[in-house]
Amino acid sequence: MPKIADQDEVRLTAGRALLLGMSLVLTLTLAAAVLSLPEDQPRLAQVALERLPESGVGNAVTAVLLNFRGYDTLLEVAVLLLAIIGIWSVARTARVWIKRPDTPILRAFVRFVVPLMPIMAGYLLWIGADETGGAFQGGAVLGGMGILWIAAAVWLPQRGGRALLRPLLAIGLLAFLIAATWMLLARGNFFEYPPEQAKDIILIIEGAAMLSIGATLALLFVGGAPQKEESS
Amino acid sequence: MIGSAVLYALGGVALFGMGLYALLAYPNLLRKILGMNVMGTGAFTILIAAAYRGSDAAPDPVPHALVITGIVVSVCATGLALSLAVRIQAVTGAAYLTPDEEDAP
Secondary structure, X not given: OOOHHHHOOOOOOHHHHHHXXXXXXXXXXXXXXXXXXXXXXXXXXXXXXXOHHHHOOOOHHHHHHHHHOHHHHHHHHHHHHHHHHHHHHHOOOOOOOOOOOOOHHHHHHHHHHOOHHHHHHHHHHHHOOOOOOOHHHHHHHHHHHHHHHHHOOOOOOEXXXXXXXXXXXHHHHHHHHHHHHHHHHHHXXXXXXXXXXXXXXXXXXXXXXXXXXXXXXXXXXXXXXXEOOOOO | OOHHHHXXXXXXXXXXXXXXXXXHHOOEHHHHHHHHHHHHHHHHHHHHHHOOOOOOOOOOHHHHHHHHXXXXXXXXXXXXXXXXXXXXXXXXXXXXXXXOOOOOO
């Protein structure tokens, strides 16, 4: 087997020069394509902005994500769940081993900051209906909260916690599927919300998706299936 | 596209090209994963810039929604890729794609 030093070599060999040339050609082709994009063509934006009042929310990005192109977001939430299932399948043990910090400052800081984070996440979710914000931003804050928790060893995902974590990971996808199927049965179309209830439905789905996104991001950081806590 | 959007789009194209080269050229799995992330960031930058086309002031919300979806998928793909790299290192002893026996010098 080649030595590790050889494998880390970044010298420009003949093969790499060929790859570099091909990458350059592709890059220049892409640049030409970007520069030749038509300027004043009819865009999806016109349709999206015209029909914004029917979506139930005032933020066009939220309307596209949760209403007009709900399929994309549904499949994305499914990808999140698949990633965690994949990680738990290949990595039996967590990749991060956290020693309990020997300074009280980190834990005190975490205890002070962490209660503010669900408030911020909830605010981002609520404001996301009409301004910048939404389930992904709120979920990122919740994921950060989980990582802080884990890094300060306030809470470590353990085997026993899987009973709680599994529903938390799946609730986003479940809420999406239930809403979409319910609309299929009630109105005949997948993901067609009645405009007068659209905002409530979107906020419920977003709330569930936010919990799942937060839990997924925090567990991606752990990088393995939760195990029994070490006795040390 | 207006001037600054063109600049961002070309910057995105450059990031995409650099990430692609790193992904292809280096056997180290961590470099490949980093390259993949740089490529993804380039694609997101192009999409964000492409939303600022046409004369009306409002940016197109459809590519922006695609980007926010893509960022989360990219984070998840990175996490899964890192797990696979750790597993490859545990099984083969090295986080590299080793050449096949007949290709080895």
